[in-house]
Amino acid sequence: MSKRLSFILIFCLLVLTTNAQTQSNEVPDSTKKDIFERLKLFYKYKEKEKWGKVYEFLLKPQPITKQEYIKNLTDPADKLEYIKLQFQPIDFSWGISNPDEVWVKGCEIKHKKDENLRKWNEIVVATLKDGKWYFSGWGEVNQSESWCK
Numbered sequence: 001m002s003k004r005l006s007f008i009l010i011f012c013l014l015v016l017t018t019n020a021q022t023q024s025n026e027v028p029d030s031t032k033k034d035i036f037e038r039l040k041l042f043y044k045y046k047e048k049e050k051w052g053k054v055y056e057f058l059l060k061p062q063p064i065t066k067q068e069y070i071k072n073l074t075d076p077a078d079k080l081e082y083i084k085l086q087f088q089p090i091d092f093s094w095g096i097s098n099p100d101e102v103w104v105k106g107c108e109i110k111h112k113k114d115e116n117l118r119k120w121n122e123i124v125v126a127t128l129k130d131g132k133w134y135f136s137g138w139g140e141v142n143q144s145e146s147w148c149k
Contacts, residue, residue: 027092027102035102035126038133039087043108047085049073059127059134084111087122090147100128107148119148 038057045053051070055062062069086109095101103125110118125136 025094027094031102032089032092035092035104035133036089038126039089039104039124039135042135043085043087057135059129059136085109087124088148095125095127098127102126102128102133105147109148119146121145121147 042054042057045051045057051073052066055066055069064072087106088109089104089106091105093103093105095103103123105121105123108120108122110120112118121141123141126133127136128134
């Protein structure tokens with residue numbers, strides 16, 4: 001076999017291997033759907049300020065108990081007053097160190113009584129445990145470049 005043909009075969013194998021690795025690193029649509037369905041409930045409970053239900057979606061163990069969590073978020077001064085709260089996923093990617101972890105990059109949309117529509121860049125980390133997706137909570141990230149359209 002000529003050197004040129006060997007080189008072409010090796011190059012083709014590398015391309016095929018790279019493409020297969022890229023595809024396997026993508027989060028499957030069925031996983032995205034499962035996470036998104038849980039996220040909709042998570043944000044619905046957050047919108048309705050049902051903090052006990054929100055806590056049930058958080059990955060355990062948490063640094064505080066469910067009762068402490070609810071108490072911390074039910075202060076009347078901290079009332080959210082959302083008319084509607086939504087989360088629109090933009091990108092799903094596998095976690096780096098945990099094979100059961102998916103990072104969901106998205107846009108939190110807040111409809112408030114006293115303000116116009118507000119959109120925030122957010123990341124939610126979803127972790128698969130006992131067949132269900134649980135969340136790290138939510139976190140606003142750098143707002144200098146908006147992901148929200």
